[in-house]
Amino acid sequence: MEFERHAYDVVVVGAGGAGLRAAIAAHEDGARTAVVCKSLLGKAHTVMAEGGIAAAMGNAYPEDDWRVHFRDTMRGGKMLNHWRMAQLHAQEAPDRVRELEDWGALFDRTPDGLISQRDFGGHRYARLAHVGDRTGLELIRTLQQRTVALGVDVFMECTVTRVLTDAEGVTGAFGYWRESGRFVAWEAPSVVLATGGIGKAYKVTSNSWEYTGDGHSLALQAGAGLVNMEFVQFHPTGMVWPPSVRGILVTESVRGDGGVLRNSAGNRFMFDYIPDFFRKETAETEDEADRWYEDKKNNRRPPELLPRDEVARAINSEVKAGRGSPHGGVFLDIASRRPAEYVRRRLPSMYHQFKELADVDITAEAMEVGPTCHYVMGGVEVDPDTAAARVPGLFAAGEVAGGMHGSNRLGGNSLSDLLVFGRRAGTAAAEHARKRAGLVALVEESLADAARAALAPFEREGGENPYAVQAELQQTMHDLVGIIRTAAEVEQALARIAALRERVAALSVEGHRQYNPGWHLALDLPHLLLVSECIARAALEREESRGGHTRDDFPAPDPEWGRTNLVCTRTADGGVGVTRQPLPQMPPELAEVFEEQP
Template sequence: MSEIAEGGSTRHPMTGNEMSYYAEGGIERHTYDVIVVGAGGAGLRAAIAAHEAGANTLVVCKSLLGKAHTVMAEGGIAAALGNRWPEDNWEVHFRDTMRGGKMLNHWRMAQLHAQEAPERVMELEDWGALFDRTDDGLISQRDFGGHRYARLAHVGDRTGLEMIRTLQQRAVQIGIDVAMECTVTEILKDGERVSGVFGYWRETGRFVVFEAPAVILATGGIGKAFKVTSNSWEYTGDGHALALRSGASLINMEFVQFHPTGMVWPPSVKGLLVTESVRGDGGILKNSEGKRFMFDYIPDFFKAETADTEEEADRWYDDKKNNRRPPELLPRDEVARAINSEIKAGRGTPHGGIYLDIASRRTPDFIRKRLPSMYHQFKELADVDITQEPMEIGPTCHYVMGGVEVDPDTQETAVTGLYAVGECSGGMHGSNRLGGNSLGDLLVFGKLAGEAASSYVQGLPERPPVADEQVREGQWSAVAPFASEGGENPYSIQSDLQQAMNDLVGIIRTAPELEEALSAIEALKARVGTMSVEGHRQYNPGWHLSLDLRNMLLVSESIAKAALARKESRGGHTRDDFPKTDHDVWGKKNLVVTLDEAGTGVVLKEQPLPEMPDELKKYFEES
């Protein structure tokens, strides 16, 4: 396993910084103060904050810099700037976020997010982000589901791309090192403290150790455990599983958001996300009978804020003075369930979806200007012209509300020196995330995590050492799939996992199906133990998947076990056998998952919700 026999240095390909390394036992090693695992919005913002606070910082990413899944976030960044509605403020945003999460959110995270998001957006603009403007020259803000006011700062339907471009340029400008196409497989610890990470270069298969007292996980979501997903290939639950294996806990894992509008036809774009901006800019949902059905699914909770008739909804798009939103802009869980009900009732499209129509309601020029990415990608990839015809859409696995349990103010986990931000952390969104809150989440908590990690490192009297035994264990664990001959192909195991999660732990759940899913996951664990990988470590995607599968199985078990335990329907979790929301029992507690003693599965416990202060409770007294 020896790759590098001596110490030395090399130049970083983008920043030009000299990166020193030394070799011990044939493993390449580098030393930093803070390691950020993931180069999406959360990871880059955390790295920038850590660097600016004085920490020698490295970003490690599975893909290339600038290719993170954040680029697929299209709608905008939710922030109460008040540019379109002067009445908007952080208190209303906080209330919307808590209500959208059905009050299971950690109140402190929702509060910090609502208070700090406007400043983070303005900061992006200072760094060069080019937002769309109002007629007065202010940052434009659009409407999105679940938000009382139009508050999403946007760049057409390419907001995530502009955000990544801006953060990436900032990171390179200030000289942050980036290790690209590198996968982290283990968190290294000295006792109860983080000491670094172990991983490998995807191109060569060579192992590498990055020593650091602080590690920030910013690895994104878990969507590749499902068959139909809007997520990119990197989303295999790496951060969730790394945190579990290092001793941290996961919270709210039963809550998986199925975005209401993913393409179901043609096959070339199946699962691809259709941004909520299409509905925010006037798109409506119709069933196969041509009926605009969302008026039949307005929950009592939202009746006072939602239009009752087509005339009222259409007038809202024109003048927005009454601010009674169209029902297409209800929170995502409500819209997804309504679509699912129409399909199950036999009123779906020929390919198992429903119709999303903006073509009959907006001019082609308007659509091409406001939704350029949507227009071009579907025209080029599927020969679907959204200015001329409706889209066939249906729910697609999009986001996981659950993640690593963290301290709201620092994002530190139960493991000293380990932090988690973005989609791989939990608590901020409760049982359901409002559209646009994800990008604000990345910026607000990325900054807090970077500053906290830097402060922790600077306060250490000495750095925790990396144990050679842990490095050797990391090596042997990584190469284990090569040791088995004649075993199963990892791709067949992933396919079976995705099918099981799609069929049994999808948008509508029942106890028998969840129990069947857990049995299937146990069988898949046994198959993973005997799977084999052929060839060598260079350019070997089968080997990469074999390591990802361990993470996907842990995360899938966490989701299914928590979903079975929560005997109610709430947010992104719908139980057909428990269709009502039980505020008295299940509205007062979270479910927390930790690794079992054997280290091969998870155990579940209940945990009371953190008590909200009285000064914040007043925002819900009239609701």
């Protein structure tokens, strides 16, 4: 069988923020670098990160620094974060933002001409550098322009189906062109996974079609471990009406700029859901919360800006109690809080999104919103300093990597995360490639096996329909492994996943390899199924509630579990095993940060 073949030092899988930043770093370190992406360059899901990039630059509040950002990140993750990742992230994020500005990013400015920074949930100070509510788009535009200017090779509309390895580690990757179906192989001693998340495993999600858990699954099958997979973030505010747009993200910037959440009775219900952990820093009356916007230094934050897991659970509780909006959400109101001109200037994308998709003028009426599967905190277990997985030559950065966010990610930390660790992954991948130069080669048998697996759905007649199987998987995860979980429900989900595994093994598609979306989905489904099993098995194992994981049968956090990570690995029979692992110990000098007064 013929294959298109290429040889590089570093192959980056994914062209979102993490992938492009990794490719830039690897290229600047002298590595022959290629980027492979499922869609067109510039169409990555990073553009949906609208609110801003979290970085303690001190432009809005001089007293903000990396120590405060580090503390906020750890507390937001309920202390289950890898302390070293959170430390590096907080320390290096400001330089990565300034770097973007040097490369041409056009940030909003303060009256003094500094980069403007806005408020977001869980952050003590306003620290999100932003471009209106289109920050992710500006980030991708800037990185894309630099990638092209440097001459990095980009393989667009091309999907990687397997990371190739030998006894010494990574040897390359195998995939296919989505347009023609022709196979392509890359020989490379270093592969950086930057494939994003797993949202298409769920029925209601803010994620785009690319987020099928490819990187998580590829890493697991190559021998890496996945950490924190039970923690799935449901963004509190996605669109709920009309059905065609259900799940599309409504940026946290709406709440950061003054929007409030109300139930069907018109009450600001978030005052009833302030957890003890955040009570000292959160306003407990409406007057106190409203004063915060006028005098942010001396007043406690409004409860709408609690971390996302807290807000999502509160909305879920209001809807279950019968106090939801007509279409199963709650109301997000900025119309009564801010002048129309202010809303259109600060939130242009949200204004047009609701006007065009829901015929709602957010300057005149409230939005209907509800939780939507948005982000997975879990991912490839990596070394904090190098982003290296346990498989030599394999690296991961961005949402596909685990550990940085613990049990819950703060808004804005995703963009700074992918910049900080994308750069570190690219630099480390280039260094590894230098050490392995001339020592890797593609094995014909491995290529032939990968090709046979990809073509298998064409060999079957009358088998399972990929779209029907995906719909059942999404419904299973939505119903049984969603915001609120119980042991009985998760066990039921695992039984359904086991049945779906047999059906995935019997998928069949018709037609040819050219322009065949059914075939593409048939190749994505094993990834989705494997990742879903990881989430469910870890959710069943963790008998407590923490961050993005809420067990109705274990409603409180458990101190013992607060010192324990769960790592998923591939078993010999192709299933998923879960092992407990002690949380890395934070050094005393960092622990002192939590004793300082806010």
